[in-house]
Amino acid sequence: MKVVLENLTKIFPSRTKGGKEVIAVNDFTFEIPDGKLIGLLGPSGCGKSTTLYMICGLQKPSSGKIFFGEDDVTELTPENRGVGLVFQNYALYPHMTVKQNILFPLQNLKGADKMSKDAMLERAYEAAKLVQIDELMDRKPSELSGGQQQRVAIARALVKMPRVLLLDEPLSNLDARLRLQTREEIKRIQQETGITTVFVTHDQEEAMSISDMIVVMKSGVVQQIGKPQDVYDSPLNLFVAKFLGTPPINVFNGKVENEKLLIGGNAVLDVKGVSDQEVFVGIRPEAFIIDKQGPLECKLLNVEVMGRDVSIVSSHEDSVNPIIRSIVDADNLKEVAQESVHFALKPHKVFIFNKDTEERIYVGNEKEKVEADK
Amino acid sequence: MVDSKQQWKAWLYLAPAIVLLLIFTVWPIINTVRISFLEGYNAMSAVNGAHFKFGFGNFKKVVEYRGFATCLKNTMLLCVLTVPISTFLALLIAVCLNSIKPLNRLLQTIYFLPYVTNSIAIGMVFAAMFKIVGFSVEGIEQSTSLGIVNNILAVFGAGPVNWMNQGSSYGANIAVMTIYIVWNALPFKILILLGGLQSVNKQYYDAAKVDGTSKVRVFFRITVPLLSPMIAYVVITGFIGGFKEYTSIIGLFGENMGPVGSGADKPLNTMVGFIYDSIELHQGRAGAAALILFGIILVVTLLNLYVSKKRVHY
Amino acid sequence: MANETMMEKDMQKVTAKQRVIRIISLVLVYAFLILMALIVLFPFYWMLNSSLKSLEEYRWSIPSLFPHKLRFVNYVTAFKAESLSVSLGQLFVNTAYVGIVSTILSLVVTVLSAFAFARLEFKGKNILFAGLLATMMIPGELFTITNYTTVYRFGWTNTFIVLIVPFLVSVFYIYLLRQNFLQIPNELYLAAKVDGTSDIKYLWKVMIPLSLPTLISITILKMMGAWNSYIWPRLVANDGAHSLITNGLRNAFTDTAGDIDYPVQMAAVALVSLPLFLVFIFLRKYIMKGVSRSGIKG
Numbered sequence: 001m002k003v004v005l006e007n008l009t010k011i012f013p014s015r016t017k018g019g020k021e022v023i024a025v026n027d028f029t030f031e032i033p034d035g036k037l038i039g040l041l042g043p044s045g046c047g048k049s050t051t052l053y054m055i056c057g058l059q060k061p062s063s064g065k066i067f068f069g070e071d072d073v074t075e076l077t078p079e080n081r082g083v084g085l086v087f088q089n090y091a092l093y094p095h096m097t098v099k100q101n102i103l104f105p106l107q108n109l110k111g112a113d114k115m116s117k118d119a120m121l122e123r124a125y126e127a128a129k130l131v132q133i134d135e136l137m138d139r140k141p142s143e144l145s146g147g148q149q150q151r152v153a154i155a156r157a158l159v160k161m162p163r164v165l166l167l168d169e170p171l172s173n174l175d176a177r178l179r180l181q182t183r184e185e186i187k188r189i190q191q192e193t194g195i196t197t198v199f200v201t202h203d204q205e206e207a208m209s210i211s212d213m214i215v216v217m218k219s220g221v222v223q224q225i226g227k228p229q230d231v232y233d234s235p236l237n238l239f240v241a242k243f244l245g246t247p248p249i250n251v252f253n254g255k256v257e258n259e260k261l262l263i264g265g266n267a268v269l270d271v272k273g274v275s276d277q278e279v280f281v282g283i284r285p286e287a288f289i290i291d292k293q294g295p296l297e298c299k300l301l302n303v304e305v306m307g308r309d310v311s312i313v314s315s316h317e318d319s320v321n322p323i324i325r326s327i328v329d330a331d332n333l334k335e336v337a338q339e340s341v342h343f344a345l346k347p348h349k350v351f352i353f354n355k356d357t358e359e360r361i362y363v364g365n366e367k368e369k370v371e372a373d374k
Numbered sequence: 375m376v377d378s379k380q381q382w383k384a385w386l387y388l389a390p391a392i393v394l395l396l397i398f399t400v401w402p403i404i405n406t407v408r409i410s411f412l413e414g415y416n417a418m419s420a421v422n423g424a425h426f427k428f429g430f431g432n433f434k435k436v437v438e439y440r441g442f443a444t445c446l447k448n449t450m451l452l453c454v455l456t457v458p459i460s461t462f463l464a465l466l467i468a469v470c471l472n473s474i475k476p477l478n479r480l481l482q483t484i485y486f487l488p489y490v491t492n493s494i495a496i497g498m499v500f501a502a503m504f505k506i507v508g509f510s511v512e513g514i515e516q517s518t519s520l521g522i523v524n525n526i527l528a529v530f531g532a533g534p535v536n537w538m539n540q541g542s543s544y545g546a547n548i549a550v551m552t553i554y555i556v557w558n559a560l561p562f563k564i565l566i567l568l569g570g571l572q573s574v575n576k577q578y579y580d581a582a583k584v585d586g587t588s589k590v591r592v593f594f595r596i597t598v599p600l601l602s603p604m605i606a607y608v609v610i611t612g613f614i615g616g617f618k619e620y621t622s623i624i625g626l627f628g629e630n631m632g633p634v635g636s637g638a639d640k641p642l643n644t645m646v647g648f649i650y651d652s653i654e655l656h657q658g659r660a661g662a663a664a665l666i667l668f669g670i671i672l673v674v675t676l677l678n679l680y681v682s683k684k685r686v687h688y
Numbered sequence: 689m690a691n692e693t694m695m696e697k698d699m700q701k702v703t704a705k706q707r708v709i710r711i712i713s714l715v716l717v718y719a720f721l722i723l724m725a726l727i728v729l730f731p732f733y734w735m736l737n738s739s740l741k742s743l744e745e746y747r748w749s750i751p752s753l754f755p756h757k758l759r760f761v762n763y764v765t766a767f768k769a770e771s772l773s774v775s776l777g778q779l780f781v782n783t784a785y786v787g788i789v790s791t792i793l794s795l796v797v798t799v800l801s802a803f804a805f806a807r808l809e810f811k812g813k814n815i816l817f818a819g820l821l822a823t824m825m826i827p828g829e830l831f832t833i834t835n836y837t838t839v840y841r842f843g844w845t846n847t848f849i850v851l852i853v854p855f856l857v858s859v860f861y862i863y864l865l866r867q868n869f870l871q872i873p874n875e876l877y878l879a880a881k882v883d884g885t886s887d888i889k890y891l892w893k894v895m896i897p898l899s900l901p902t903l904i905s906i907t908i909l910k911m912m913g914a915w916n917s918y919i920w921p922r923l924v925a926n927d928g929a930h931s932l933i934t935n936g937l938r939n940a941f942t943d944t945a946g947d948i949d950y951p952v953q954m955a956a957v958a959l960v961s962l963p964l965f966l967v968f969i970f971l972r973k974y975i976m977k978g979v980s981r982s983g984i985k986g
Contacts, residue, residue, distance in 0.1 A: 058878055075929035080883025103894075105883035148835045160883070379912045384810035391801040392856045399823050402834035411833075417837040457804055469719045477718075484725045486976060487732070490968040491917045494934050495957040499735045502950055507747055519747045522734055565976060589713065600857065610781060618827065619919050622939060649752065650919060653836055664830045 001069050001162040001196050003032040003055065003323055008064035010050050011233070012281060024050040026220040028064070032198065032213075035165075037190045039207035039228075040200045041243070042217035048200045051217075055198060056166050057081050068163055079108065081164075082172040084157030084195075087167040090149045098152050103104045103159045112132055118128045127159040130189060147178045154189065165190070167199035171206055183210050204244050208232065216240050230292040233348075238358035241351055247311070249328070251320040254281040261352065264318045268345055271352060274362050280320070280353040287349030288312070288326035290333070292345035296323055305330065382516035406661045415658030432662035436648075442663070444641060445648040452551060452644070460556040461609055469597060471564070472571040472572035474587045482568070489561035499623015500554045504537035538627065540635040547633060547642055559615065568603035569595070606682035610667055613674050617667060620646040644668075703714050735961070739763070739954035759951065762771035771940035773928040776956060779936040784850075786932065787914035790852040794910055795903065798861045803891055805862065806869035817866075820859045832920065839924055846927040851920070855913075861906045868899040905978025908971060915964060922977055933960055 014021050025047040032038050033055075040048040053059040055066060056080035065074045073081045091103050102124040106115055115123070128134040132152040141149055151171065157165060170186060171179045182343040190197045201207050207214045208228040216223045216239075217232065224236045241249050241367040250258035252263050256274045260267040263281060290312075298314035301323065305311075310333055312326045326343065347364025354361050381427040409415040410534050413431030420426075425521060436442055471481060487628040488496070507519045519525075520534045527533035537550050578596055587595070597603070623642055631640035631647060640647065738746060739753040739762055803961045804810070805817055835854050844850040872895060879918055880890045896903065919935040925931055938951075968975055 056882060078882040083882060083883045085879065086945075087875040087879060089873065089875060093872060093876060093881040093894055095894075100834060104885075108884045108889070110884075156879075249706075380808050381810040382806040385815075387800040387804040387808070388816075390797045391725065391862065394797070395820070395823075395839065395859075398835055398854045399831060399857070399859075401838070402831040403823070403826060405834040406830045415841070421841075450899070451891045463724075467721065471719050473717060474714075475722070476882065477721075477982070481721055481725055483972060484728055486972075487965075487968070488728060489979065490912070490964045490975065492937075492960055492964065494916075494918055495960045496731060496735075496940050499731045500955060502738060502954060503734055507950065518749055519751060520749065522751055525751055538760070557731070558727070565979060589745055618829075624918070646829055649833070650923070651832055653923065656834055657837060660833045663826065663828075664833060668827055668830060669711050672825075673859040 002034045003164055003196055003198070004065075004067040005030045005032075005051075005055070006065040006067070007158045008051065008054060008066065009062050010047070010054060010059065011062040012141070023177060023220050024188075025054070025188075028214065028222055030222070030225060032196060035194045035196055036212040037197045037210060038199070039211035039214040040217065041204055041207040041214050042196060042223075043243070044202055045219070046217040047200075047220040048215075048217050052085075052168055052198060052200045055164065056083050057084050059087075063231075063308060068260060082160070084160060084162035084164050084165045086150075086153045086157045086165075086167045086170055088172060089139075090153040090173075092149055092156070093158075094141055094150055097135065097140055098128070098144070099124060099136050101141070102137075102156050102159050105156060109160075123159055127155040130158065130192065131185075146174050147182060148248065149176065151185075154247070158189075158193065162195065163204050165193075165195045165197040167197065169201055170199055173202070176225065179206070186210060208244065209266060233302065234360075234363060235282075235351060236360055238280055238282065238360075239337045239354045239363050241353070241360070245284065247285050249282045249284055249324040249351075250324045251318065252281040252316065256352070262314065263296060264322075266297070269347055269364065270297045270317065270352060271362050271364075274294065274352065276354045279361070280355060280358065282351040282353060283309075283345060284349040285325050285327045287346045288328055290328050290341065291344040292342055293341035296343040296345065298341050300339060301343045303333070313339060332343045391398060392599070406664060410661030410665050412658055414656075415624050416655055417657050426630060426658070432658045433666070436559065436659055436666065440629070441643060441651075442648060444645045445645050448548075448642055449619065449644045450615055452555060452611055452619055455548070455552045456559060457612040457616055459552070460559040460563055461605065462566055463556065463611060464560050464608065465598075465601075466607065468564050468567035468571055469593065471568055482564075484638045486561045488558055489565075491558075493558060493622045494625040496558070497554060500550065500557075501626050502539065504550050506534070506536065506539050523558050535584075540633055542633045547627075548573065550626060551623060551642070554626060555616075555619065561614070562587050566603060566608050567604050570601050572589075574600050590675060591600045602682070606678065609682075610675055610678045613678065614671055617671050618646050619644050620650070623647070654670060658685050692812075697852055698888075715843060726923055732961075735954050735958055738951055739958050741951045743949050743951055762931060762951050762955040763948075763959065765952045766959055769952065769956060770938035771928075771931075773960070774931070776933070776936050776959070777960045778928075779933045780959075780986045782930060783933040786851045787911045788847070791854060791907055791910045793852065794858065795860070795906065796858050797857055797866055797892065798865055798906065799896065799903075801857075802865035802869055803887075803895065807887075807895075821863060824859050832923075836923055843949070845924050846930050847925070848930055851914075851917075851930065852926045855920075858910075861910075864906065865899060868902040869895055872898050901974055901977065902973065903973040908967060908975050909978055911967070912964060924963045929952055 001012040005028050008025055009023070012024055012026040028051060040051060041046050041334050049129040050059060054061050054312055057073070057076060057080075061074065065072055067073065078085075079290075093104065096104065103120055106120045106123060107114060124328075125134055127135060131154050133148060133151045133155060136144060136148060136152075141152065144152065152175075154170075169184070171182055174182055182207055184196075187201070197210075211228055213226060214228050214231055217226045218239050222239045224231050232238065233243065233245050238251070242251070254268075255262045255276075256271055257276050259270060259272055259274060260279065261271045261274075263277075298315070298316045300312070300314050302310065302313040303310060304313065308330070309327050310330045312328060314324045314326070315322060316324055350364055352362035353359065410432050412426035413427055413428070413429050415426045415432070444580065464565055467485065471478060471485075497548070503522050504509075504525070505521050506526075507521070510657065521537070523537065525536040527535070535548045579592065625634065627642055631643045633641075640651075643651070643661065649660045649663045649667070652663065697795070719801065737753065737755065740758045740760065741985065742757070742759055742804065745752060745756055765904060767775065769776050771779065789918070839845060839850045839854065845851075868937065876894055885893070914932070916934060921930075922931045922935050926935065937956055
């Protein structure tokens with residue numbers, strides 16, 4: 001079931017009289033392809049949860065339309081949309097057993113959809129098996145671990161065989177180890193069931209690792225939509241570039257003169273077709289190559305060896321942040337002097353942004369790098 | 375998100391409560407205030423179309439009425455006696471209870487028992503304990519029980535006291551009422567104070583122990599200040615309850631609100647008793663008295679709050 | 689060296705002294721607590737003791753601490769005792785009827801209003817709620833004065849309605865339950881909405897089970913209220929057929945000549961006290977919890 005959002009907008013009236021209204025989601029248009037796992041990503045307050053709640057039907061859009069397949073569901077109540085929702089804190093009914101929790105949505109079905117007791121039980125066990133909690137059916141939620149509760153919540157959302165599955169910050173209440181495990185689990189369940197799934201998260205790593213596509217949002221406005229790797233490799237603006245990637249991208253104040261990119265007065269890169277102007281330069285940590293002749297000279301602060309990779313912490317007076325973090329090959333380490341370090345840059349990992357609009361105006365491509373190596 | 379369907383539903387759910395509250399709570403507030411300013415108002419004549427002058431006549435009548443001074447005096451006296459005694463005793467019991475482990479639950483249950491009683495019924499038991507039976511029968515030889523309280527006093531070489539029989543003194547009557555009311559008021563106060571004590575962080579006590587603070591000092595310098603919000607609470611509710619004292623006296627002395635032979639004077643009547651005595655024929659006067667009572671309770675409560683604001687450590 | 693041993697000895701002395709003080713204070717604490725417990729219990733003991741005596745034994749100048757001969761017949765006499773032209777037994781039935789009906793109706797009204805205040809959004813919600821809370825400050829007598837004439841006008845005197853309806857809604861219970869409902873996470877409500885659960889079903893299947901302790905507390909407080917009510921029934925339902933137990937109890941043994949059959953009176957008092965005690969024994973936890981939150985008796 002594909003899900004189409006058409007000019008979706010949500011405006012919350014101000015709480016106080018005469019105060020400003022809040023535009024939580026602004027003119028969101030997007031077609032979610034059938035059977036895909038989509039991550040809505042952004043900092044808190046960016047409107048991602050509001051979007052999710054609008055798809056679910058718990059909140060009504062101020063304007064715009066939502067389609068499931070060809071059906072306009074904008075005016076439908078949640079129960080008539082055929083959606084399953086997993087809450088951040090799972091919202092399991094504390095006084096019911098796992099089985100009763102999973103059965104609960106089925107018992108609400110009316111009319112033609114009404115099921116016999118046996119059929120309901122069979123469905124519940126099917127759902128429980130899918131998330132591997134069929135052993136725990138008679139326990140109460142309080143007797144389960146966080147990860148198990150999460151699975152129960154997913155089973156409860158899936159048991160109605162929803163057309164669309166929605167997950168609100170599904171991993172935020174789990175500890176680090178469980179988080180890794182559970183995100184694989186979500187991916188597996190999604191692939192097994194083939195249900196179009198939308199989940200909300202503020203954790204870019206989580207979104208990047210399992211989504212087929214990600215939607216990056218900021219203050220109600222969609223910044224970029226695309227496959228995780230595409231968005232990472234080719235961010236449309238400084239916000240997206242900064243939001244994706246760990247360690248985060250390093251940002252410098254720079255200048256373009258005669259199609260050369262200057263940082264601290266040194267030409268670090270050729271940039272064809274860019275007019276002379278002040279710019280922000282975004283350099284991914286993996287873009288740095290240690291090179292004695294390299295044009296970018298930084299003050300060395302610290303070298304952290306982390307097995308395969310080495311992280312070099314340095315500083316530069318034109319860096320926006322106090323420290324620059326770069327990840328380099330351990331082999332080149334001997335090139336590092338006591339006080340300073342020289343870098344060459346991989347062109348396709350360097351982005352140039354307009355100083356005012358913060359829109360990206362340049363990214364190198366891999367070919368150039370190969371040419372440069374020659 | 376306020377949608378009209380939810381609005382409509384909310385009012386539907388609230389409808390029964392609102393209708394009943396309008397008739398039996400909101401209207402009475404308006405009406406009682408109204409009739410208390412209509413001089414000499416009574417419902418019977420009002421139905422027959424009588425008109426009443428607006429003014430303070432009811433209040434004047436209430437204040438000038440001979441019985442009213444008695445009621446006010448009795449109520450005040452009971453408040454002033456029972457609230458400090460019961461609060462102090464409850465505090466002492468709560469602190470002791472909090473310091474022991476064995477028998478704790480059993481004792482807690484016992485101390486709570488007076489709460490689940492009918493104040494008229496147990497009032498009658500107290501009367502039986504204090505009363506001299508067979509005392510007033512003249513000429514005929516009859517065995518006489520002085521009442522168990524006098525019997526116990528006799529063990530210590532005191533008494534017997536005529537607590538509440540015909541000819542008993544006002545002081546003796548007040549003593550009986552005070553004892554009964556305190557007995558009745560203890561459970562609630564112990565429960566609240568014990569709850570407060572249990573929520574006090576044990577670290578304060580450990581810290582005091584490390585410093586070698588004496589128990590008495592711990593009580594006055596740590597326990598009482600930390601418990602002061604609860605103490606303020608039981609004192610305020612104690613005063614409010616004290617001003618509404620009525621049924622426990624009926625339990626002890628019966629509807630004539632005094633020892634046998636005091637007739638229609640009701641020497642032990644209270645403010646609430648005064649209101650109910652006028653309710654059937656002089657609603658205007660009853661309303662005025664109720665407003666006066668409300669005023670007194672309000673003033674005393676505000677006074678309490680003012681004092682506790684200065685003394686209570688949150 | 690010598691100094692050190694001196695100090696050690698001092699220390700031992702101190703701890704020994706402290707131990708003695710601790711034991712003495714523990715003994716004193718227990719002595720005080722048990723003495724107070726006996727004083728609290730004494731009236732109950734005296735009630736039972738007296739209720740099983742003959743009137744003659746009751747009047748002994750040196751009272752017996754245990755009845756010579758247990759006269760259970762006093763209880764039968766008490767049950768049959770006439771008051772307000774009906775037997776105390778009939779008044780028991782009246783009281784149970786009024787208590788049960790008013791509790792059930794009160795629970796329904798309270799649950800619905802608390803749900804509206806806790807979960808639904810409507811205009812003027814906060815103002816209305818604050819207004820309701822404000823009425824809690826006003827002494828009940830103020831309401832009673834007007835309600836007395838109101839029920840006369842409705843022609844409700846000497847019916848059960850008059851004992852049930854006027855005090856059906858308690859702002860305090862609504863407040864108590866609303867607080868409890870608010871503690872239930874909103875997500876549960878949204879989850880139920882997604883599953884298509886109706887409000888009523890959600891209320892019945894989720895909110896009521898989750899706030900059962902509060903509902904039990906309310907039930908008990910309401911029942912106790914009916915069992916102990918005295919003033920209102922005396923004013924508006926004093927015909928016997930609709931009177932309640934406390935009125936009958938006080939009237940059955942009115943003190944006139946001083947020649948009351950005290951043992952029978954005490955038996956009646958014990959009978960009236962018994963149901964509350966039974967409820968207390970079984971539901972002690974809920975009662976104490978409810979009371980510590982409620983504040984005001986009955």
